[in-house]
Amino acid sequence: MMRQVMKAGLALVLMGAGVVSADDQVDLDMVTKIREEGFRRSHVMETLQHLTDEIGPRLTGSPAMRLANDWTRDKFTEWGLKDARLEGFEFGPGWTPVRSEIHLTSPRAEQLYGLPIAWHPGTEGKMDGEIVVAPMKSAKDFDKYKGKLKGKIVLVDAVPEQKEPSNKVFTRLDDKALQDEASYNLPSSPQADLDSWIDHVAFGYEREAFLQAEGAVAMVSRSRRPGNLIDASGYQYKQGMLPKLPAVSLAAEDYGMLVRLSEADDKRPVTISLDVAVTYHNEDMKSYSTLADIPGKAKNAEVVMAGAHLDSWRVGDGAVDNGAGTAVVMEAARILKALGVQPKRTIRFALWGGEEQGYYGSQRYVIDHLADRPTNVEGKLKYLTPYEQQFGRFPISFKPGYEKFSVYFNLDNGSGKIRGIYTEGNAKAAAIFGKWFAPFHDLGAETITMNETGGTDHEPFDDIGLPGFQFIQEPLDYGTRTHHTQIDTLENAYEDDLKQAAVIMATFLYEAAMRDERFPRKPMPVMEGDKKDEKAEE
Template structure:
């Protein structure tokens, strides 16, 4: 049996003899806090968190939205929730697009010498229908103005679309944990600036329109395939692409080539050595069900009128690697928190709902669909779908509260890898700071100490927060998440940290129980309204 980490073992011994802490409100004691001793005991001595993570990664593997792997994960996680005794286990669909999977792929340089390259097929691009060969040509195409210069030069070629960048010296360690100074940086109150920043987001629609024109140009010019350079060094590849719409199959096979291999190809091309490649990719599309599905499961509360609290993590991943740190880790901790609460027999006034989101990697689409269907809606152009909908959603006013807006008391999210929880972002909600400090106090010896007023984005708490729900993301040690594993081919089970994930599940379970039993729902920020078009400074009449 694996030994418990010293911090967890120490806390377990101490809390086994300690009375329950009392959660204090502004006028004194408010309600008993979560039974930390029970939660720590269940979450350490009978933990299932790594077994869940291993099945999602080693057995199922990559879970691209609507892919066969994602469909298998949808079924398996529902069965697991039912096995643990959760209720109302079901999936909720939203319109997404087509499924795609790569069964086989390879890129070889065949001239001026034979060499196997590290590469990935770009998701949702077509296969090669057997091996194809051709010379490479470097033809960077960053915008429409670049297309004309390559007319008549691409027939039979494999086009390298990215202008190669020079390799830079690494200045940060590949693996790290947060120090006090790092945590302090997160504890900075950030003004919203009247919503002006939301209106300056780049247009996803314009990027997608250019991609379609570029692909059509390559096809018309007789190119046989194209490739881009990986954004990271170290032979890491991602395979990211967002052309998942039904009826919009890209005309050519696309690949991402590892940065070091890509630079070699461009150097050879520039010196006139005429490098040639053999490309091979076998892919399949599935348009039989264009809906993606969120998985939901409940632990009922004792008061049907008290509403519910919620925890979530996204289950979809990119097609390379096994989607371990991003985000089987978060899914496993959310599921383990559900198992801990249920197995411990803890009763809560409010219900607790667990959500495993789909379509996060394409624009938080699963959590957006849940918010729209249950919590609040915004007048977004119905013609906008996918990432275009994501880019415009927060700019649409007014917000119309839905049936669950008053019922949903809090949402907690996990999506920063398997690193130890070090604290929680409050999203500028200053009223929850003293509450969360008390909830974290039993876990200070585990390294969870910081309640930060700062905001963090780009994951599934965002749209809950945007409609006035108290919604939070935990602060986690970065480990090698950002440096190596995020979205890459090395995002595998090996990079997960068992002790950290046990700690994360225990803290999440505690926060859920505390929020579900609090006499009053967590404090809310005011519901956002449409900001003024100005930058907030007075302009005199006639001033320019």
């Protein structure tokens, strides 16, 4: 999951019995078959184990990511899907860490725990240096550190005020928790959420330039989670803009100790050593998504899609973010092929690349097959991805696939089972989903919300007026421990949850593929000026 931005909470939507047409009555015979295949003959953990134990971390552009692309394509073919293929997008160099050793050398000797930040260079051997603590939140902080950083290893984050930790590390949503989230929240501005993200990514480039100009030799950031959990995500990956300074993310506890030593009354210098080796991969500056189809039987068949992102960060094995979603989507494909379904619409499965850096794969699919929008690379947007560069821009140029597209379902909030779905304000969709979830109330899946959610690959579809949905999942320890950390491993994925999710995903795809009508859409997005004109005309 690229970034955990929740646009709104959960809300239960109760629909009258007469809202849904006979077209949306669930095929209970098929549900029975899907449950039997998915619960008794599941391959979901076998798939996930191969992705994590055999292939491992799948950073966009890396050899491991390409290996995952090839393996998933071949597995789809083995299961009998058609036209299993890779679709590429321009990205830039891959990156793989080789070695990382960090030590406190003065005032005492001690090993420190940290990992290299993605796409930063290595140290080319052991680097020794004095630290300086220079917390910077924005470019406004630069002036106070001018002339003070030359030859220094710079600690760039402040240490927050100490608070008592929460004991709620692992959570499942009980009835009360769901009810607490039941009220509808008026949507916030999507542009405001995006502006915050743009500022965050752009500041990384701005800070790097400042540190270079001041003669700093390396950068150390504070990992955002306690308990020696390391998040070493990095977003300075664009060709021609790669960082020049070695950088590591240090465990919060070790980072705090360095800050306290630097503030001691005796003013002794605090020195550390870094020995970091990395490899850049420039052989193919593209990265890829994996796609495969169960062809529809109708003439000029429309398309129903399911997707999850295949890429991960480098510190863990990418099991819960998002090997879990990938394994569920693949298992849904396997189940439907094993049952020999003959859908009216083509069911397309997509395992996206580049989600962690900003929806590269899903946005490229939208541009190539569905719709394109003008691109803006002015100012800070030059640091961002095609999604941010095109978000909210008009006019929208539609491709032939736009009218043939029916619906897209995404899974990317960890390894927890499905509890419901966000309908992105689509009331007709809420009514339909109420019917489709009915056979799964015994599995805890029944919460339907009119609210929106963000941070997953459904957004490029929703933002051009197409039905794109992310499921509500059990949180487990996704937000507290595993998200983007080194313990994103197979031990933190749960088989029963993934089986349940795969069965529901397969059912939703089947029902959507067999509807008489294309899935209902919301009104097309319009420019703010168009909205004002409409009010004036009224």
